[in-house]
Amino acid sequence: MSITLSEKDNGYIEGFAGFEKTAPGSSLGWLKSIREDAITKFSELGFPTPQDEDWRFTNVAPIARGSFDILQNGQGKVSASDLKPYQFEGEQINELVFINGRYSTELSTTTKLPKGVIVLNLAEAIDSEQDILEENLAKYADFKDEAFTALNTAFMEDGGFIYIPKGTVVEEPIHLLYISTSGENPSITNPRNLIIAEDNCQANIIEHYVSLDENIYFSNVVTEMVIGENSSLGHYLIELESKKAFNISTLRVQQARSSNIRSHSILLGGSLVRNNVHPVLAGEGCDSLINGLFMSTHRQHMDNYMKVEHASPHCDSRQLYNGILDGRSRGVFHGRIIVHEDAQKTDAKQTNRNLLLSDHAQIDTKPQLEIYADDVKCTHGATIGQIDENALFYLRSRGISKETSRDIILNAFTNETLESMTVDSVKNYCANLITDWFNQRKLAQKS
Amino acid sequence: MLEIKNLHVNVEDQEILKGLNLKVNKGEVHSIMGPNGSGKSTLAQVLAGRESYKVTEGEIIFEGKDLLELSPEDRACEGIFMAFQYPVEIPGVANTYLLREALNSVRKYRGEEPLKHIEFAKFAKEKMKIMDIGDNLLKRAVNEGFSGGEKKRNEIFQMQILEPKLSILDETDSGLDIDALKVVAGGVNALRSPERAFLVITHYQRLLDYIVPDFVHVLVDGKIVKSGGKELAYELEDRGYGWIEEEKTAANS
Numbered sequence: 001m002s003i004t005l006s007e008k009d010n011g012y013i014e015g016f017a018g019f020e021k022t023a024p025g026s027s028l029g030w031l032k033s034i035r036e037d038a039i040t041k042f043s044e045l046g047f048p049t050p051q052d053e054d055w056r057f058t059n060v061a062p063i064a065r066g067s068f069d070i071l072q073n074g075q076g077k078v079s080a081s082d083l084k085p086y087q088f089e090g091e092q093i094n095e096l097v098f099i100n101g102r103y104s105t106e107l108s109t110t111t112k113l114p115k116g117v118i119v120l121n122l123a124e125a126i127d128s129e130q131d132i133l134e135e136n137l138a139k140y141a142d143f144k145d146e147a148f149t150a151l152n153t154a155f156m157e158d159g160g161f162i163y164i165p166k167g168t169v170v171e172e173p174i175h176l177l178y179i180s181t182s183g184e185n186p187s188i189t190n191p192r193n194l195i196i197a198e199d200n201c202q203a204n205i206i207e208h209y210v211s212l213d214e215n216i217y218f219s220n221v222v223t224e225m226v227i228g229e230n231s232s233l234g235h236y237l238i239e240l241e242s243k244k245a246f247n248i249s250t251l252r253v254q255q256a257r258s259s260n261i262r263s264h265s266i267l268l269g270g271s272l273v274r275n276n277v278h279p280v281l282a283g284e285g286c287d288s289l290i291n292g293l294f295m296s297t298h299r300q301h302m303d304n305y306m307k308v309e310h311a312s313p314h315c316d317s318r319q320l321y322n323g324i325l326d327g328r329s330r331g332v333f334h335g336r337i338i339v340h341e342d343a344q345k346t347d348a349k350q351t352n353r354n355l356l357l358s359d360h361a362q363i364d365t366k367p368q369l370e371i372y373a374d375d376v377k378c379t380h381g382a383t384i385g386q387i388d389e390n391a392l393f394y395l396r397s398r399g400i401s402k403e404t405s406r407d408i409i410l411n412a413f414t415n416e417t418l419e420s421m422t423v424d425s426v427k428n429y430c431a432n433l434i435t436d437w438f439n440q441r442k443l444a445q446k447s
Numbered sequence: 448m449l450e451i452k453n454l455h456v457n458v459e460d461q462e463i464l465k466g467l468n469l470k471v472n473k474g475e476v477h478s479i480m481g482p483n484g485s486g487k488s489t490l491a492q493v494l495a496g497r498e499s500y501k502v503t504e505g506e507i508i509f510e511g512k513d514l515l516e517l518s519p520e521d522r523a524c525e526g527i528f529m530a531f532q533y534p535v536e537i538p539g540v541a542n543t544y545l546l547r548e549a550l551n552s553v554r555k556y557r558g559e560e561p562l563k564h565i566e567f568a569k570f571a572k573e574k575m576k577i578m579d580i581g582d583n584l585l586k587r588a589v590n591e592g593f594s595g596g597e598k599k600r601n602e603i604f605q606m607q608i609l610e611p612k613l614s615i616l617d618e619t620d621s622g623l624d625i626d627a628l629k630v631v632a633g634g635v636n637a638l639r640s641p642e643r644a645f646l647v648i649t650h651y652q653r654l655l656d657y658i659v660p661d662f663v664h665v666l667v668d669g670k671i672v673k674s675g676g677k678e679l680a681y682e683l684e685d686r687g688y689g690w691i692e693e694e695k696t697a698a699n700s
Contacts, residue, residue, distance in 0.1 A: 388535075391537045393495075393535075394531065394534070395549075397496065397519050397520075397523055397529055398548075398605065398609070399524045399556065400520060400548055404548070405520075411539075412537065
């Protein structure tokens with residue numbers, strides 16, 4: 001028996017009634033009440049529309065009109081060899097694998113974890129790590145105002161759970177690999193990740209969304225990261241969904257004093273994609289880097305919504321977000337910086353550069369500063385352009401072929417994003433993805 | 448080496464060069480002078496192969512080849528180099544990367560093996576000394592944040608690396624102080640040989656004190672109206688361009 005969600009005939013509410021009975025942790029009172037609050041909020045909010053200021057440039061009607069199955073027990077045949085193309089070379093693997101949103105014990109491996117570090121799937125953690133979960137789960141990602149977060153919170157059943165105790169350095173990156181496989185009907189998954197690092201920790205976490213088929217499905221992701229004092233965490237989102245898929249991701253980061261987050265997003269797949277990154281610099285002296293690159297083609301729509309919230313003094317944030325748009329694709333960059341009244345000596349900087357490779361591609365970029373403190377430094381800048389003809393001619397006049405000159409200019413652009421990635425194996429993996437993207441483009445142009 | 452015959456060029460549907468003739472032999476240094484808007488930079492751009500400059504009539508033969516048939520990169524590989532009046536900034540591309548890529552493209556064209564990193568570093572070292580270029584300028588992105596003088600020195604440095612047969616200097620001296628001018632001129636003179644030729648486009652006679660030309664041509668309204676030796680440059684410095692334009696009008700009437 002599968003559960004189908006759609007806006008028709010109250011499908012989400014009725015689907016929830018069925019889902020709730022068998023969902024992981026259905027017997028836990030606190031979890032039950034979160035899920036019930038969330039579905040109530042979702043039914044009040046409904047899907048956002050372009051009348052909603054935060055969704056002005058992105059129409060989610062294709063999702064709202066759709067009907068999606070919740071697949072039971074991650075149906076689908078995936079073997080270890082299917083994972084190969086999505087693994088990073090040269091790293092000891094700590095890898096949790098999810099098939100259609102549900103954890104696969106056979107395909108996952110965790111090795112070499114330092115003492116006290118817990119890496120589990122959420123469905124299991126709901127049983128074994130109740131105290132930590134009850135204290136943190138759904139405490140940061142806002143399901144009261146954000147419809148997709150509410151939807152995820154109501155239907156969350158699995159995902160990654162990572163707990164790093166005080167003073168621990170996790171050398172090997174932790175890889176959360178989400179794989180979609182074909183289903184006859186469009187399906188929905190609601191991956192829910194919870195990452196908690198106590199004080200003085202260091203770790204890198206990769207969320208990776210891929211598809212083995214070109215089917216319609218909807219990944220509605222929420223990740224909460226809670227970072228303790230003086231801890232430094234890296235987060236990577238690599239989005240390679242099917243060309244027909246919908247992906248809405250929300251990364252909500254809570255930062256304690258002197259902590260550091262480096263968030264990297266590489267978005268390449270999906271037909272309708274929205275990437276929300278929302279750090280709250282809650283303690284003094286925090287540092288936040290949001291680094292991203294989206295590359296869209298055909299009729300892809302990629303919306304990047306950044307919300308950087310400075311809530312304490314002496315914090316620095318940097319947004320470096322670039323886009324390359326081809327075909328008839330459309331991109332959105334929305335960079336919001338909120339500086340609360342107490343957040344004196346804030347230093348916030350935002351840069352968004354966009355390269356249009358086609359006359360039919362389109363980008364909307366919108367900076368938004370809300371500043372309630374009086375001693376702050378906030379800057380923003382956005383550029384939209386095509387490949388610089390002067391630069392192209394300059395390189396060619398030095399003997400470099402037109403094609404190579406183009407490649408040099410494009411690589412220089414994408415290197416800006418790769419440069420600040422610190423996990424080499426992941427950086428190389430992303431560099432290869434980018435190269436493949438350019439190569440496919442060249443092939444398409446030749447044919 | 449280079450022969451330009453009856454060259455007519457349009458920029459945005461306006462005729463800029465109106466029947467220019469010029470012959471440059473190996474080992475010669477030619478200077479082209481002329482008032483603003485006379486077509487000096489257009490000539491440089493057309494020789495380098497800028498596509499927005501449309502040749503409507505005439506021909507350019509370089510080493511027996513029809514230059515107008517060649518792409519900008521092939522011209523460079525054949526041995527033509529233009530030092531840009533306004534060198535272009537290319538963020539994210541290291542200066543040294545461009546140089547090596549350029550040199551190896553040219554070598555490949557000539558059927559030579561590409562230079563490895565170490566070989567290239569050795570080769571560049573000497574030239575860096577001549578042009579007073581430090582390591583940090585090599586590592587920085589091409590022309591990004593360079594001062595005016597650094598940009599021009601970097602152009603001549605590229606020229607030194609590529610060792611072209613024909614070098615075109617498009618107002619390389621404009622905006623330079625005397626020290627930078629000497630370095631730039633030193634770089635050019637170091638390359639002078641019986642095998643190479645130079646086309647030095649300038650507004651000011653000052654540069655020609657340091658790069659002594661064999662011929663000076665005066666370009667007015669898209670045509671060369673007067674040619675002479677280096678003394679012509681001094682005469683222009685003293686008398687301006689008015690008398691030449693008058694001579695031309697008188698000759699036409």
